[in-house]
Amino acid sequence: MLRKIDTCFSPALYEPEQHKGSVVIIIDILRASSAICTAFANGAAEIIPVSGIDEARDYKNRGYLVAAERDGYVLDFADFGNSPFNFTFEKVSGKTIVYSTTNGTGIIKLASDAAIIAVGSFLNIKALLTWTGNQDKDVMLFCAGWKNRFNLEDTIFAGALASELIKTGKYSTICDSTLAAIDLWKLAENDPRAYIEKSAQRSRLREKKLDDCIDFCLSTGFTEIIPVLKNNSLVSLNY
Amino acid sequence: MLRKIDTCFSPALYEPEQHKGSVVIIIDILRASSAICTAFANGAAEIIPVSGIDEARDYKNRGYLVAAERDGYVLDFADFGNSPFNFTFEKVSGKTIVYSTTNGTGIIKLASDAAIIAVGSFLNIKALLTWTGNQDKDVMLFCAGWKNRFNLEDTIFAGALASELIKTGKYSTICDSTLAAIDLWKLAENDPRAYIEKSAQRSRLREKKLDDCIDFCLSTGFTEIIPVLKNNSLVSLNY
Numbered sequence A, B: 001m002l003r004k005i006d007t008c009f010s011p012a013l014y015e016p017e018q019h020k021g022s023v024v025i026i027i028d029i030l031r032a033s034s035a036i037c038t039a040f041a042n043g044a045a046e047i048i049p050v051s052g053i054d055e056a057r058d059y060k061n062r063g064y065l066v067a068a069e070r071d072g073y074v075l076d077f078a079d080f081g082n083s084p085f086n087f088t089f090e091k092v093s094g095k096t097i098v099y100s101t102t103n104g105t106g107i108i109k110l111a112s113d114a115a116i117i118a119v120g121s122f123l124n125i126k127a128l129l130t131w132t133g134n135q136d137k138d139v140m141l142f143c144a145g146w147k148n149r150f151n152l153e154d155t156i157f158a159g160a161l162a163s164e165l166i167k168t169g170k171y172s173t174i175c176d177s178t179l180a181a182i183d184l185w186k187l188a189e190n191d192p193r194a195y196i197e198k199s200a201q202r203s204r205l206r207e208k209k210l211d212d213c214i215d216f217c218l219s220t221g222f223t224e225i226i227p228v229l230k231n232n233s234l235v236s237l238n239y
Helices: A032-041 A053-061 A104-110 A122-133 A152-167 A176-188 A192-198 A200-207 A211-217 B032-041 B053-061 B104-110 B122-133 B152-167 B176-188 B192-198 B200-207 B211-217
Strands: A003-008 A023-027 A046-049 A065-070 A096-100 A116-120 A139-143 A227-230 A233-236 B003-008 B023-027 B046-049 B065-070 B096-100 B116-120 B139-143 B227-230 B233-236
Touching: A003 A152, A003 A176, A023 A104, A023 A122, A023 A152, A032 A046, A032 A096, A032 A104, A032 A116, A032 A122, A032 A211, A032 A227, A032 A233, A046 A104, A053 A065, A053 A096, A116 A122, A122 A152, A122 A211, A139 A152, A152 A176, A152 A192, A152 A200, A152 B176, A176 A192, A176 B152, A176 B176, A192 A200, A192 A211, A200 A211, B003 B152, B003 B176, B023 B104, B023 B122, B023 B152, B032 B046, B032 B096, B032 B104, B032 B116, B032 B122, B032 B211, B032 B227, B032 B233, B046 B104, B053 B065, B053 B096, B116 B122, B122 B152, B122 B211, B139 B152, B152 B176, B152 B192, B152 B200, B176 B192, B192 B200, B192 B211, B200 B211
Parallel strands: A003 A139, A023 A116, A023 A139, A046 A096, A065 A096, B003 B139, B023 B116, B023 B139, B046 B096, B065 B096
Antiparallel strands: A046 A233, A116 A227, A227 A233, B046 B233, B116 B227, B227 B233
């Protein structure tokens, strides 16, 4: 039987009970899911996602390395924010990182009832597709969006994954969000950078001079690592 | 100053406080907003939108003409459901209709704080564009979706409106939902019927043999009437 693919455009639209048996792919391209993939590629041992600022501060007070931002800005108590370029080998290798972001980390909590929760980005897309295709489960592509709103960059990535999974012949979809994501990816795939030039997050990052990482976040094949949630922490499958 | 266009894909994503000064266009192409436009074109005096089934039943008991459906099926106490073909001149001319549907009528209530609330469909798109462009207000394109989920048919209609409004030179958008809707409309505009063939609602209506109205719901120029909300009832602007 064909497995199904669903896509969720916002945390406010997520229906946990629908995806208990699914692989949920966490998508926050600019920048949390790209940063998480980078951290593991650079040897991070574990990432503890936390939704709240107070919880993140509490971890900091207990001596943890903390990455935390809101609206792109590093929180005052944190060691660094959520640019993937912060998660260097020197800073993260072998370390446990506590991580809290505006959108991305919250959806990991929302999805925590699912069978498998993995983090996806263009950086690990190739490995992610192979691995996902081997799970023999329905797939939920969970876009973080921006403050509960739909965003383009997460959607085109969901469309890229859905297109490739359907090409394997193992999946189908009757989800309008997935169909829209696939169509938008078709418009974007020749030049994703140009396509998301119009997106709101692109403008936000440019205004805050935080857009230096966009080319990197859209590059594929950077890592084979797939971050997955185990016991409320993200760890690398390939660890 | 350019007026802005926002698009909301689901009742669950609507932010009432953001749109108090806006024209909100209510969009539920298959089938509530098409049915409402048809009712007024056929002379209905007033449509009272109600969200709940009990409220609709109560109106029926008080002698009102009631159109009510859930998941496409006419409710047992109702006079008819929400196919536009139900709202004939013989049935609705001069009448007050109480109307309750799965998705469309609920969003009218959600939007009720906005400056102006109007109902849009392909049937009245031409008049709607002219009128909206003359309001000198920001525009919110509010898609009913399906049970809080994104749907394609409402989205392409939002994209059609946004594309045309931007062409007037009076509007711009930095809303990713609007940008996506415009891109999807570009894919659909040559043949909207073929484009929505893949949509979930298309399948649902086909399975229930309720798809006879789709060609009609996608036809443009059927009426010049613009239904607007006044004192919790829809009336025709051109009345």
